[in-house]
Amino acid sequence: MRELFESTIERLLSDLCTPDLVHEAESGEWPAALWRALEDNGFPLAGAPEVAGGADASWADLYVIIRALGRFAAPVPLAEMIIGNWLLEQAGLGARSDILSFASETSLTIGEGRVSGGLAQVPWGRFADSVVALAGDNAGQTHVVLLDVATAERVRQGTNIAGEARDHLSFSAAAVVMSAVLPPHLADDVLLAAGAMARSAQIAGAINALLEMTASYAGERKQFGKPIAAFQAIQQQLAVLAEQAAAANVAAEAAFAGADQRLPMFSVAAAKVSASEAASQAAAIGHSVHGAIGFTQEYALHMLTRRLWSWRSEFGSSTFWSKALGEHVCAAGSADFWPMLTNPELQDLSTTQ
Amino acid sequence: MSISEFSYSAIPADAEQLRAQVRAFLSDVLHDYPEEKRAYSWMGFDAEFSRLLGEKGWLGMALPKQYGGAEASPFSRYVIIEELLAAGAPVSAHWIADRQSAPLILRFGTEAQRKKYLPPICRGESYFCIGMSEPNSGSDLASIRTTAVRNAGGWVLNGQKVWTTNAQHSHYMIALVRTGDKETSGRHGGMSQFIVDLRTPGISIRPIADLAGGEHFNEVFFDNAQLEEDALIGEEGRGWDQVTAELAFERSGPERFLSSIAVMHTAIDAIGRQPDALQAREIGKITARLLTLRNMSLGVTRQLSEGKNPAWAASCVKDLGNVLEQELPEILQGVVDEQPQVIGGSAHAKVLAYLTQMAPSFSLRGGTREILRGIIARGLGLR
Numbered sequence: 027m028r029e030l031f032e033s034t035i036e037r038l039l040s041d042l043c044t045p046d047l048v049h050e051a052e053s054g055e056w057p058a059a060l061w062r063a064l065e066d067n068g069f070p071l072a073g074a075p076e077v078a079g080g081a082d083a084s085w086a087d088l089y090v091i092i093r094a095l096g097r098f099a100a101p102v103p104l105a106e107m108i109i110g111n112w113l114l115e116q117a118g119l120g121a122r123s124d125i126l127s128f129a130s131e132t133s134l135t136i137g138e139g140r141v142s143g144g145l146a147q148v149p150w151g152r153f154a155d156s157v158v159a160l161a162g163d164n165a166g167q168t169h170v171v172l173l174d175v176a177t178a179e180r181v182r183q184g185t186n187i188a189g190e191a192r193d194h195l196s197f198s199a200a201a202v203v204m205s206a207v208l209p210p211h212l213a214d215d216v217l218l219a220a221g222a223m224a225r226s227a228q229i230a231g232a233i234n235a236l237l238e239m240t241a242s243y244a245g246e247r248k249q250f251g252k253p254i255a256a257f258q259a260i261q262q263q264l265a266v267l268a269e270q271a272a273a274a275n276v277a278a279e280a281a282f283a284g285a286d287q288r289l290p291m292f293s294v295a296a297a298k299v300s301a302s303e304a305a306s307q308a309a310a311i312g313h314s315v316h317g318a319i320g321f322t323q324e325y326a327l328h329m330l331t332r333r334l335w336s337w338r339s340e341f342g343s344s345t346f347w348s349k350a351l352g353e354h355v356c357a358a359g360s361a362d363f364w365p366m367l368t369n370p371e372l373q374d375l376s377t378t379q
Numbered sequence: 380m381s382i383s384e385f386s387y388s389a390i391p392a393d394a395e396q397l398r399a400q401v402r403a404f405l406s407d408v409l410h411d412y413p414e415e416k417r418a419y420s421w422m423g424f425d426a427e428f429s430r431l432l433g434e435k436g437w438l439g440m441a442l443p444k445q446y447g448g449a450e451a452s453p454f455s456r457y458v459i460i461e462e463l464l465a466a467g468a469p470v471s472a473h474w475i476a477d478r479q480s481a482p483l484i485l486r487f488g489t490e491a492q493r494k495k496y497l498p499p500i501c502r503g504e505s506y507f508c509i510g511m512s513e514p515n516s517g518s519d520l521a522s523i524r525t526t527a528v529r530n531a532g533g534w535v536l537n538g539q540k541v542w543t544t545n546a547q548h549s550h551y552m553i554a555l556v557r558t559g560d561k562e563t564s565g566r567h568g569g570m571s572q573f574i575v576d577l578r579t580p581g582i583s584i585r586p587i588a589d590l591a592g593g594e595h596f597n598e599v600f601f602d603n604a605q606l607e608e609d610a611l612i613g614e615e616g617r618g619w620d621q622v623t624a625e626l627a628f629e630r631s632g633p634e635r636f637l638s639s640i641a642v643m644h645t646a647i648d649a650i651g652r653q654p655d656a657l658q659a660r661e662i663g664k665i666t667a668r669l670l671t672l673r674n675m676s677l678g679v680t681r682q683l684s685e686g687k688n689p690a691w692a693a694s695c696v697k698d699l700g701n702v703l704e705q706e707l708p709e710i711l712q713g714v715v716d717e718q719p720q721v722i723g724g725s726a727h728a729k730v731l732a733y734l735t736q737m738a739p740s741f742s743l744r745g746g747t748r749e750i751l752r753g754i755i756a757r758g759l760g761l762r
Contacts, residue, residue, distance in 0.1 A: 348660045364465040367669060
């Protein structure tokens with residue numbers, strides 16, 4: 027299934043998700059045709075069970091879809107919708123087919139089927155029909171809630187530096203569309219981890235594209251009578267870029283490979299650290315090798331680098347996840363360090379106390 | 380080259396089940412082995428320990444059974460060696476024979492050579508070193524000048540190798556030497572590999588002390604050393620290709636990112652169970668980098684197990700791994716409030732002192748940083 031997913035979405039995005047489309051989306055336009063094509067090919071429901079109209083894809087299969095979104099800088103909430111639908115299924119609520127996003131930064135309370143509080147940094151919030159989030163009740167229990175964006179008291183628009191919508195939604199005694207108690211196999215940081223996992227894969231995809239673009243530019247651009255790729259100083263930088271691309275890819279893939287009904291928190295943390303560190307280095311090298319042309323709006327390099335600079339900070343920066351890992355490792359002690367690295371069953375990391 | 384060749388690969392269950400056995404063995408045999416010796420990593424020499432590993436069947440384990448191996452998968456071998464390295468076990472005696480020489484002899488050797496050399500390697504009794512660098516040939520390996528010339532008895536060896544790790548303890552050297560004229564056979568032609576018995580008259584070995592006073596590498600001189608006809612391994616004139624194939628094995632293993640693991644262990648002990656924010660961040664970031672490198676290294680192991688030659692991917696692992704190994708003592712000396720000490724001081728102070736001094740060698744041995752990045756650039760199609 028993985029190969030089919032990858033070839034289908036890459037073909038679709040390379041046809042439709044052009045630099046012009048990305049540019050228009052960055053100025054606030056919803057890419058309706060692109061979204062329709064993704065829907066027609068079943069991607070928003072790819073991870074949902076077949077009875078719900080999905081393809082029952084595993085996380086390992088979903089990895090290539092989400093990586094491709096990064097590769098083409100796709101300005102749509104597809105990764106968010108896949109995650110939202112996964113959590114709805116886990117909670118027994120059933121996947122949705124209208125546009126769905128999710129929020130991990132929340133201060134929601136729920137009582138008698140009504141929700142109050144705020145959702146911060148909701149990806150594509152203003153374009154979504156509904157949003158999945160977690161809400162606490164006054165008995166201390168956590169619920170998965172589905173909220174209709176139209177019932178929000180206020181939508182405060184925000185964008186990240188890639189022009190992607192990251193909105194703040196507030197609700198005041200809004201009726202939930204659906205809700206269920208968060209299943210016991212999931213923790214309160216599940217959406218944070220899912221978001222970090224998705225951004226790691228998108229970063230990996232974007233760095234792959236950046237590497238291809240930069241290597242190809244270095245082969246064409248001539249100075250001192252030869253392509254700049256002929257200079258060792260440039261070759262050494264591109265080699266480091268390739269190493270970082272490989273690291274981000276393998277780290278993200280390992281996290282997805284370890285995910286099933288639960289998310290492998292330790293691998294997710296390592297993936298987000300590795301991908302975020304790679305994002306910083308890759309963006310710097312891409313611009314360094316391209317020179318002034320890469321700094322212009324006309325040339326498409328920035329569509330990748332501005333996303334890398336955004337995504338490395340979203341759903342926990344390298345520092346956030348490093349600290350979580352470091353506290354976990356130190357609490358376990360040195361004798362458990364190596365066993366923990368080599369055995370997923372000993373990697374029970376949590377970011378909530 | 381494509382980044383997607385670099386794919387995550389989990390360790391199969393049959394290989395994974397070896398882990399508990401090797402851990403139990405190590406905690407028994409090394410129970411009073413001190414941290415400062417564990418810091419030697421794969422430079423720690425102990426012939427008796429190597430013999431014990433041979434008895435357990437953990438040396439040359441990927442080799443066919445008729446040569447003393449276990450026909451185990453590369454992943455089984457991976458589990459064994461990463462456990463040895465993580466524990467800081469003294470593996471240096473057999474290390475090169477197990478990692479590099481045995482696969483080379485299996486691949487390019489005659490039946491007689493395989494029968495002669497492989498079983499003692501599997502028993503942990505036969506040690507090898509690699510003769511590549513010469514006084515004027517480091518990164519520019521093709522410029523070597525040591526020669527082997529045919530005569531009635533076989534071959535006569537003349538010249539000098541340098542920086543040869545463990546030559547003073549080894550029984551054999553696999554040497555890359557010139558057998559043909561550089562002018563007529565091309566830059567990478569005219570070279571051949573020989574298995575040199577280091578007891579041969581005309582060979583002298585002189586250890587070179589490193590900056591910390593240790594003696595790991597050596598100068599090796601060949602003065603009309605007479606080799607038998609069957610000392611040649613592989614094809615005459617194909618030495619360069621044979622060496623290149625060998626290097627993927629040399630560059631992608633866990634020894635390329637675990638050399639400094641001992642200081643991680645002592646630092647976690649020194650920090651205690653409740654790190655401050657800075658300590659937590661640095662320990663966590665190192666943990667993430669180690670996990671990612673291990674996953675990359677396993678990806679290359681998968682490719683090697685499928686008979687591919689992932690030269691550029693192996694170079695990625697070694698370069699990134701060396702950067703981490705070198706940064707470990709740098710980062711940890713900045714977050715643990717203890718100064719490095721050679722004599723006196725805590726286990727952490729001693730381990731930190733040792734690895735701080737050894738770190739520069741990590742990106743020299745097995746190919747320098749610049750050479751590795753050149754190989755990756757070639758993989759990218761830039762040269």
